[in-house]
Amino acid sequence: MTYLADRLVKTFPGVRALDGATLRLQPGSVHALLGENGAGKSTLIKIMTGVLRPDGGRILVPRDDAGAHGKEPGPATDLVKGPSDTDAGLHEVRFSGPQDAQRAGIGVVHQERNLIPAFSVAENIALQSTPRRRGLVDRAAMRELARGCLDRLGVRLDVDRPVSALSVAQMQLVEIAKALATDSRVLLLDEPTASLTAEETEHLFGVVRRLRDEGRAVVLVSHKLEEVFAVADTVTVLRDGRSVAEAHPLADYTQEEIVNLMVGRAHAARRLDKAPVAPGTAPALRLDGVATALGHRDVSLSVRPGEILGLYGLVGAGRSELARAVLGLHPVTAGTVQVHGRPTRITSVGQALHRHRIGYVSENRKEEGVFLQQPLTRNVAVTVWNRLSRAGLIRDRDERDLLTTYQERLGIRLSGPAQLAGQLSGGNQQKISLAKWLAADCDILIIDEPTVGIDVRTKAAFHELIVHLASDGLAILLISSDLPEMVTLADRVLVMRDYRLTGEVANDTHDYDSTSRAIGHLLHAAAV
Ligand SMILES: Nc1ncnc2c1ncn2[C@@H]1O[C@H](COP(=O)(O)OP(=O)(O)OP(=O)(O)O)[C@@H](O)[C@H]1O
Known part of the structure; x- marks a missing residue:
């Protein structure tokens, strides 16, 4: 078959x-x-x-x-x-x-979920195969169908809950159940684990093996x-x-x-050497006892020029929300934020960049990172318009040169500088969004999940770039759920759980086993 x-x-x-x-x-x-x-x-x-x-x-x-x-x-x-x-x-x-x-x-589960948030689990699962009786939706049969599909996956979920109340991992399982409802013999999963934790990934793979054993x-x-x-x-x-x-x-x-095979030639991972931060260097960004309306309590941290500070935690721990609060996107209710020793209250991403030289590579690049209807040149140059413009005019050539620089550094696959960002593959859009911030003249860079959806070779190139930037004196706050990435890049790792910091792990040796064990311990210790 x-x-x-x-x-x-x-x-x-x-x-x-x-x-x-x-x-x-x-x-x-x-x-x-x-x-x-x-x-x-x-x-x-x-x-x-x-x-x-x-x-x-x-x-x-x-x-x-x-x-x-x-x-x-x-x-x-x-x-x-x-x-x-x-x-x-x-x-x-x-x-x-x-x-x-x-x-x-043939059924598919896309990265962009295709569920209707206001509909219940059952309504979503039965969307394409709604049982009807005398022309009307048979709600009992619909629930039965949904329960049957979830049971086959070994998933326990209340079929009457609205999908908007589910976690990302649960939504993914609902999508798979939806594909089963139309009896898909082939199920295509497009980067299904991109926003799942290690435990959720294990569970999903259990479901995948089950589908395989059923002959799909x-x-x-x-x-x-x-x-x-x-x-x-x-x-x-x-x-x-x-x-x-x-x-x-x-x-x-x-x-x-x-x-x-993917790259077409031998690809050797290079060791990354980063200069250590000189002792006594004053922090570029410092938080003291910060609380937010979202629920952060007593968050204190500091990042120094030349340093990569990792912020690790499970999805939903409050890491991205902390970054966004620092940038004025969520209210800070207590504590202080200092930039280069000066207490500051930032009100927008634009102000953060132009007044405080803080760049922010958002996790949510599809909505916030790339102007899909704009050419690539414009996308990369957007953060440096002030620098590029001469008497208010921006020369096309300057924009093109900038794009070429990052096209080469990050291996961006494009057909020409005038191509619209929306026409690039997902990973290449990601690279454009990164290029924009790397091009910006920042002292502090906050990077949220930089390499989700990015291929192995680019990931290595990107890691090299981050290390270069830090060695050049940038202070970098790195949020990532990718533990190997964290261990490769960070000088120190802070662990966050439930909107609080639970501890710090020194990562001087960049040794995966010892650092990941220490991080795991902090995640677990906080759970008790
Ligand atoms: N609608 C479109 N218009 C123009 N070019 C496109 C369009 N969709 C895809 N492409 C181009 O086709 C090529 C293949 O893209 P595709 O999205 O299939 O790659 P992919 O392997 O899925 O990449 P990724 O890992 O980044 O998701 C890319 O060069 C991309 O820019």
Whole structure:
């Protein structure tokens, strides 16, 4: 019961996103779809789920599944012949929209949730398959259907709760249950663990294994290779829109070999050397006994020029909210914030940058970080307009030079400087947002979850950049849920739980085992 995306081609203006990519899925397996930012993963998924139509290539589904849906593409003689013997019994389909793909048994869980927040869990799960009686919604049957789907996943959840009251991890499980309600044989999970904690990730993978054992094909798109190796059976690697490994057993590869396949050449991780902060250096940013309307209590910390201070905690611990309170986006109700020794009350991100030289790379880049309808040049230059403008005018060439600098440093995949930011792949949009702040003339940089959705090679380049910036004298407050990232970069790590700091871990040796153990201890100790 193979599903096959066969030699797909898709071109956007100036970019060949897919150039003959093939994805072959077998039932009862977890399949990793890997590749650098811009390699074509999302485009492939969009074609398989009927959102985009390919310019070339074919989608083949098992004959049973093909009968009820999708448009038959041509005379019967075209249909059955597959590229190999094992594809006999497959049927080519052309999806004219997502519903066709759904009817062909292909379901997807996107990074951007597709749930209706005001609807209950049951209403969301049954959205595409609402049971009706005499034309009216049969609410009892709808609840039953939802409970059945959640049970099959081993998930306990009140089906009458509104989705808006759920955690991110629970919403994800509801989306998977929704895909089960339409009996998806193939389930595509696009970076499902990006905002999950380690425990939630483990639980999700338990669900994924269950789906596999039921005979479904689960596709996992992820940049977190440790996780991929923990759960996937087979792998397809895309590079520049082509498959360079095709439905291969993952066990045949090491992580390093997979990275080399993605990158196209040997990729060696470099050791990062950062200058230590001179003793006696005065803090650039200092908080004393800060409380906020959101619930922070007695938060004191300081970051010195040349230092990277890590702020670690589980999702929901209050780390991003603290950063936003410092920047005036939430009210500070007690305590003091000092910038270079002067008590300060910042009222906006703009004021933070222009008056206090504090840059803020938001976690929420889609909404806050990138102007999707603006060209890339404008996006990167937005923080430095004051510097670039001569008599109120900004020269295109200056903007272009700036973009070129960061395009090279971060390996941003773009078709030209005039391209709109909204046309980049997710990871490349992320890089644009980072570039904008790296270009800004800041003394203090607050960076929130910088590398979510960013591929391995860029992550390493980005880490190098952060270390350079700190070595050049920037004070950096780094918020990250990525523990290896924290251990690699931070000089010290503060642990936050329930809007309070629970302790500090020195990270002088950057030794993963000892630092992560100490951090885990603080997280746990605070829970008691
Ligand atoms: N609507 C669009 N218009 C123009 N170009 C596009 C569009 N969508 C994608 N592209 C381009 O196609 C290429 C592949 O993008 P795609 O989103 O499939 O990559 P990806 O592998 O999913 O990357 P990421 O890991 O960053 O999510 C990129 O170069 C991207 O800029």
